[in-house]
Amino acid sequence: MNPCHVTKAELRRGLLAVRAGLTEDDVSETGPVLARRALELPELASARTVAAYVSVGREPGTRALLDALRTRGVRVLLPVLLEDNDLDWAGYEGADRLVKAGRGLLEPDGRRLGPDAVAEADAVLLPGLAVDGRGMRLGRGGGSYDRVLARLEKAGTDPALVVLLYDGELLGEVPAEAHDRPVHAAVTPSALHRFSRG
Template identity: 75%
Template sequence: MRESILAVRARLTANDAQATAAVLAERALELPELAEARTVAAYVSVGREPGTGPLLEALRARDVRVLLPVLLADNDLDWAVYEGRERLTPARRGLLEPDGPRLGPDAVTEADAVLLPGLAVDGQGIRLGRGGGSYDRVLARIGAAGVRPALAVLLYDAELVGSVPAEPHDLPVAAAVTPSAVHRFTAPPPHHG
């Protein structure tokens, strides 16, 4: 399943990916969980992943504290604050990472919302990751801390699928943002305001 999705993504042009990124930013900000978050854990998209660049900038423009992952040697994730595109530096596996102070792997538990990378999501909100296990550890850490940030995944429209193989540790995402719509898997939280 991962291979077929990656093959479809590989056929996208850079222009497709850029155009999609702008639309995804607009859609994602329709999520009240993101619009109202003070701290959002996100990631820098690479290659033909659904683009996060415009969304990172939009969140920063709203004075949201955006945490980005820093890949550790054991594939666990540390975190640092996003301070703009010019402060991202090339890292292992073609990733871009913030150059600021490292906050420690537990920093993700401070986030009100967490944007997860993924390849697909099914109707139950179960996410298919890349298989590296980094975000399995992030989700386990969030679970162990007893915090309940809103979990969301950015995908292309064709990546909503019938079912994804679930692992016992999988936490369903609350929403998937695609260029055409926001897809909800759980009810939005009650509005405070």
């Protein structure tokens, strides 16, 4: 399947089908590797506040990274999905403070900080299914993170935008629309990938 001749929906279906073929061991073994690799990024290693997310299902694991950041004294913000698909935020206070929410998500049970809290982040981890050489990210299509990126732009902040992926999810081209914003880096188990911030 040539990515530049498929729609976002077709590309999502193909990438999700590959992820569905991963075993639980594949997923659990990848998380700690991704955490070590991600912390090689100076933008994450030096961040005081990181907006992240809790991986679910066959997503590349974030939990080891969340705990590593918290151990370093980093303030970690996690999303809370609102009814309109926008995101509120709350602080991560450990895995035992995560609760099941709608759509199979896990969310922190602490005080809600408001949708604008993401503007305090030095780095933002974005979920994604793929990224291309321009840094264009393919998300799941819900639009939640498009709103986050628009909110950051409106606030005039410039946090490092980072996506965690499996090897093989760096593509030649991802279909992009006018509102799509590139990420600055992608972390895969085997490498760090940087994209121009120009």
